[in-house]
Amino acid sequence: MIQNYIEKILRAKVYDVAQETPLDFARTLSEKLNNHVYLKREDLQPVFSFKLRGAYNKMSGLTPEQMAKGVIAASAGNHAQGVALAAKKMGIKALIVMPKTTPDIKIKAVRAYGAKIVLHGDSYDDAYVHAMEIAVEKAMTFIHPYDDPDVIAGQGTVGMEILRQHNAAIHAIFVPVGGGGLLAGIAAYVKFVRPDIKIIAVEPDDADCLNQAMLAGQRVTLAQVGLFADGVAVKQIGEETFRLARLYVDQVITVSTDEICAAIKDIFDDTRSVAEPAGALAVAGLKKYVEQQDLSHATLVAIDSGANMNFDRLRYVAERTLVGEHREILLAVTIPEMPGSFLRFCKMLGKRSITEFNYRYFDSHEAQVFVGITSSGVETDRQQLIDQLSADGFAVTDMTCSELAKDHIRYMVGGHAPFELHERVYSLQFPERPGALLKFLMSLGSQWNISLFHYRNHGAAFGKVLIGIQLADKDCKAFVHCLDVLGLSYREETANPAYRMFAGGVSKAVP
Template identity: 40%
Template sequence: MEKVTLQDVQEAKEIIAGVALKTDLLENVRLSEKTGAKVYYKCENLQRTGSFKLRGACNKIAHLTDEEKACGVIASSAGNHAQGVALGARNAGIKATICMPANAPVSKVAATKSYGAEVVLHGAVYDDAYEKAVQVQKETGATFLHPFNDKYVIAGQGTIGLEIFEQLDGNVDTVLVPIGGGGIIAGIATALKGLNPNIKVVGVQTCNVPSMKASFEKGQVTTAFNDVTIADGIAVKTPGDLTFDIIKENVDSVVTVTEEEIAQAILFMMENQKLVSEGAGAVSTAAILSGKYKPAKGENVVCVVSGGNIDINTLYRIMSVALNRQGRRVNIVAELPDVPGSLSKLVEIVAKCGGNVLTITQDKLSTGKYLKLQTVEATIETIDFEQIEKMKSEFIENGIKVEFL
């Protein structure tokens, strides 16, 4: 195993000091009250380029030879490493080509291009983009910058751990870190365990792509992919062998969270901390909210918010899911007699129960079993599930057949 040491991380801190920001460490009072612990956010979503990836990319570029720089660099990325490499390459005056999944968020693609990089879109997940990058690298001779399985990249990401330790004056008990390929958690674990081996480091993955958890449990690098995920930044089917070796040695446990739990965590962070997080950045919060990780009372817990580069359209869809799961929005389909006053009665009941109609569609041209009936579809803003149940009872009492979706 290629060793990454605390000294490597400390050297990386000096190298990237002029580029990467020392991001804020903020307490989330709501989570602290909920758990009895002191819960903090390490806000890498506020980093330049909106993600921690800038740290590792700039440290790696700084270690390239003049010959390697002359050939330009190529990288594969779900979006955040892309921006880090693009900005680092621009600062170093070298050409950058980035291969990204075809479904990468539009905002990440646009941002990468804005830093002067050439973008090649290919495949559905990071691993597909990686294969394309390998092909392009062979054709062009560019220097490949791996997003996680690289000593200098890992050391750069580890500077987050140094900052956390400094910002809490060494009083750190547990750090929750997102895992995709493993670069950020390998770096943070190397730094923190080097400073204090009693600090607990917990990795968090999405259930849809639990590759590092599967590897951690089997004791060897394992490929795992169940479905696509809103946490595109950690959608890595096969983790790195270097990162795995470090994680196996320095990480205490790995937990997984569902897509719904991630969506609710994104909403929670916006409402309670005024922070915008992408799916990958929200998994550490999701682990606590879901109970997958339960902090001990009185301990200092840090949730690493790895990035905030989320597409607005994606955010809108995620918010809709989260609001539905919390009973704060509901969709209904109603069958009403096709007579005057039927629709107004339905709306009257919604208003009586305190609901707010956001959208409504009426269809009076149905045939077959819907003859002399009209169908109404509506999205209603609600307060909670209790209010929804009250609305159901009112519909039943008034003889209105309604399906709640």
């Protein structure tokens, strides 16, 4: 019953270690959106994330026997730090199982709180299975990151604080979703006290386990999840968290990587702090909601849920922010290969600036260029520009939403292969740890030839690779089986326009 959760939240013992974080007015974002936007600053917690609340609340209820045997958790970051700090405060031993792909900064942070660490597997799922095995073997108490009533209640204190800090009207509270613990706790409390306030869940569009569960009417397991917002990269929503979400959540919004990057910049502009991708998720959803609803003069709250950002990722975030803010348009444009064509093309752009221009001579009649162009920030501006160029005789392909173009093609030089290679092209995700690439290449052996390879470090747990393999049709099934055996996340890109226009082989040699 909901009353049980309200009692648990009111009695939650989180403030021995957690802080009551401020609800800050985001002046710049409010002016931009013509609404009153507030940020709940969970990034200011001692572990730079809300996760400390649920972990400590769960652990504070352990029996003396359980505390004597210690606790164990599986996590790649924020939950691990929360459990480690809570264990240090309580004077009990903690063991954290983390994927081998976990960045050093997070491993060092957990060790700094005195917890022991076991590195196992390449993903959270691998770490979770191993942690459960150790928990049984050593009779340790497993501290679940989200699907536990006491953890949910601890996270629910965020909602309690929001209503205490702002007792005037609130149109909606936007909450990031991974496993659903924060969402379930906030939704249960807020809907009991202020049922008029909308609770809106926000997920990455490539890791939308709650959205898919809502559509199906039951929990589903995603085949794979995007890893940019690693703090919410969960394949299946929790059982108890989903039950509460179905009762108390008004809407689920999904956002793109570019929109998350733009939200990181929005938070920085107002607070001069750098949110991690999962931490900026709620702001991205808030912005999208305002645009969809054409909303103005409303009070909106977004949970800034964490700031455990790897410094190496900032370059990638900055690059993707312009597209997320609708301030950069990426196009493939075909222009005549003759003097004056580029000048004519630039005149068509008027006062717009070109952010990049990629071109290599290939054909004596036509040139295909990859171009970045500044935009006004209005989403409709992109289509207007495309229409103008098309009307003037330029063949245009919109690459603004092409992940392949943004992750790989814009950084590749050299142009097309000089002849038909009979290659198949795949985008892959490699775990960022020593030996991963060598393991992959050794698994391929010498039976297939690599004809294209592009990799760029994004500072994340998994790197993105574009690879071309020369394959006869009869060998395609065997190659795909090899990828499946390795357990890599992959997608075939052979028919992708970005590849075919700028990197594919041609049917005859170019003189």
